[in-house]
Structure formats: structure tokens, C-alpha cells
Amino acid sequence: MKPYIGVGIAVGALAGIWTQISVELGLITWVAFVAWACFFAAGGNRAGFSKGLAANLSGVIYGWLVALLTSWAQFPGALAIAVALAALAMCLQAGWAPLSFIPGAFAGTAVFFGTQLSLWPTVTALVIGAGLGWVSAILGERIQALISKSPAVPAADEQKRPVETA
Numbered sequence: 001m002k003p004y005i006g007v008g009i010a011v012g013a014l015a016g017i018w019t020q021i022s023v024e025l026g027l028i029t030w031v032a033f034v035a036w037a038c039f040f041a042a043g044g045n046r047a048g049f050s051k052g053l054a055a056n057l058s059g060v061i062y063g064w065l066v067a068l069l070t071s072w073a074q075f076p077g078a079l080a081i082a083v084a085l086a087a088l089a090m091c092l093q094a095g096w097a098p099l100s101f102i103p104g105a106f107a108g109t110a111v112f113f114g115t116q117l118s119l120w121p122t123v124t125a126l127v128i129g130a131g132l133g134w135v136s137a138i139l140g141e142r143i144q145a146l147i148s149k150s151p152a153v154p155a156a157d158e159q160k161r162p163v164e165t166a
Helices: 005-025 029-041 045-072 078-095 102-114 119-148 156-160
Strands: none
Touching: 005 029, 005 119, 029 045, 029 102, 029 119, 045 078, 045 102, 045 119, 078 102, 102 119
């Protein structure tokens, strides 16, 4: 049996539920999917949750700092310089284990800019997305364990017995 059926079922069900809830509550649906992907890309489980989310949130901070710097510095090339410094910092922070998932930091910055600098809605969706990743991994393992159990095979002597009628 393919080992991705359980996680596929869990992710599919949770993705549908999240989409409905986020639309009804006015949350940023797609940002959570980015964090969810980062959870799995960072290794899943506890490590994927902490590394993915920490990197995502650090990326949001870098995006906020870029926006802040470019609001003060009004000269040609200010945005390019700010982005270059942020990119450098996102790579250098990988020397510290909790922030070592470089793609997560870049994803966090990208979603911050993609939400037009909506700080708290972005942070909220990232946290929810990382949580959905963790929940989908746990549910996926449990579902996979259920569907991977092979049915009990009758003993050899039971297979040879004729069927008794009443």
C-alpha cells in the first residue's frame, strides 16, 4: 500500500475544512497553505513545525523591516538595498538551528509582501498553517496505520474445512 494515502486523506479533508472556515472568517487562506508546505519541507513533525514556523515568522519580520526602511529611505535603489540586506540576513540566520530553514524565511517574507504588508493577518495564517501541517501529519499516520493493516489470514487447517450449514 502506498504510504501517502493516509496523509493525502488527512491533508485533503483538512484543506477543505480550512478553506471553508478561513473564507467565512475572512482569514488569508493561501498563506496558511504556504506555512503548511513549509512544515512538510522542513521535515514534518515537531522539527518541521518549529523550524518552519520560526523561519516563516522571521521572514515576516524581515519583510516588515524592509517596508519600514523603504518608508524612511526615499532614494533610488533603497528597496533593492533593503531586500539585499534582508536576503543576506535570512541566509546568515541559518547558522542558528531554530532558524535554519532558509526557504521558510523567504516564504515568510514573500507572503508578507503578498498580503500587502498585512502583519497580523499574515502571522495568524502562518501559525494556523503550521498547526494544520502538524495535525495533518498526525492524522495521516493514524489513517495510514488503519488502512495498512492486512486482514487476518485464516489458519491453514481452517481453509480446508468444508462450510457447515445449519
